[in-house]
């Protein structure tokens with residue numbers, strides 16, 4: 001009997017379990033209710049998910065998304081509770097990821113500074129962008145041009161993302177690295193500059209040697225030069241001329257010089273003419289006085305200086321104590337030198353005729369007053385020039 005009783009109890013209990021299970025299944029299948037999982041983070045309910053795997057997948061994703069080691073160690077304590085629910089909309093993995101990140105104090109949105117591929121450090125995104133912008137524009141004022149552009153010489157990247165707060169520094173910690181970034185500033189600059197005028201010399205046999213008349217005064221022109229200038233950290237490192245536009249054409253100086261013989265030659269043998277017009281000069285220092293290697297002929301400023309014979313200009317320009325100086329080669333080892341000029345009208349290589357105006361009397365170089373210092377060279381010797389010009 002007892003045995004029967006025990007069996008009966010077992011049967012009754014088993015039947016109850018089967019019925020109870022049916023009730024659950026029936027209520028889930030036909031009543032619309034189903035099993036789901038309520039996720040609590042640090043005790044606070046945050047999400048309802050259809051499958052526990054949604055939570056575990058979200059944790060793996062968070063560990064991938066957040067930069068840093070052992071991310072999972074800082075995530076909040078999670079409790080997953082089984083619930084029955086009539087809801088059919090559940091939080092998906094993306095929502096779970098966002099929720100985990102939002103509820104983890106140790107995960108922050110920040111940016112990493114990367115220079116030429118090397119990570120420098122992380123900081124608050126806005127502070128980092130501001131510090132970089134300030135560094136980039138640090139030298140625009142130096143250039144002083146309206147249209148200037150600045151860029152870093154290195155490749156500088158700001159990588160925004162989720163970082164462990166332990167890896168994010170105060171912006172002041174990155175300041176030395178940011179200050180060390182070289183900045184290239186480029187600007188387009190336009191400026192006007194003067195253009196020298198040319199001197200055109202007309203020779204006329206209608207006038208005698210020594211005649212010199214300015215037919216048209218020269219006027220400087222103006223051109224506008226546009227160039228791209230490059231500065232590194234405010235120091236000018238290069239400039240490239242982009243264009244040159246003529247604003248005003250220069251006006252040529254036109255002079256007429258006489259070539260007709262004065263009929264007066266001074267040398268006994270050489271046929272040289274005198275280098276200054278008659279009546280304009282006097283000897284202020286003869287050859288040989290205190291080692292003087294030429295003859296000084298005092299004359300008013302601007303008096304025409306003439307080639308004493310035909311020849312080729314071999315030197316024309318500044319020459320130390322001679323000041324503005326012309327040397328003419330007459331062949332056969334003979335040359336003549338004209339020093340201290342205020343202005344020179346010939347260039348190296350010019351062929352000049354006897355009596356042609358080559359320069360004007362001045363007081364350039366080592367000189368104590370307006371005069372022509374005249375020398376005659378035979379080979380390397382500076383010989384007495386006076387007999388050559390009838391003195």
Ligand SMILES: [Zn+2]
Nearest residue numbers: 294295296373
């Ligand atoms: Zn002299």
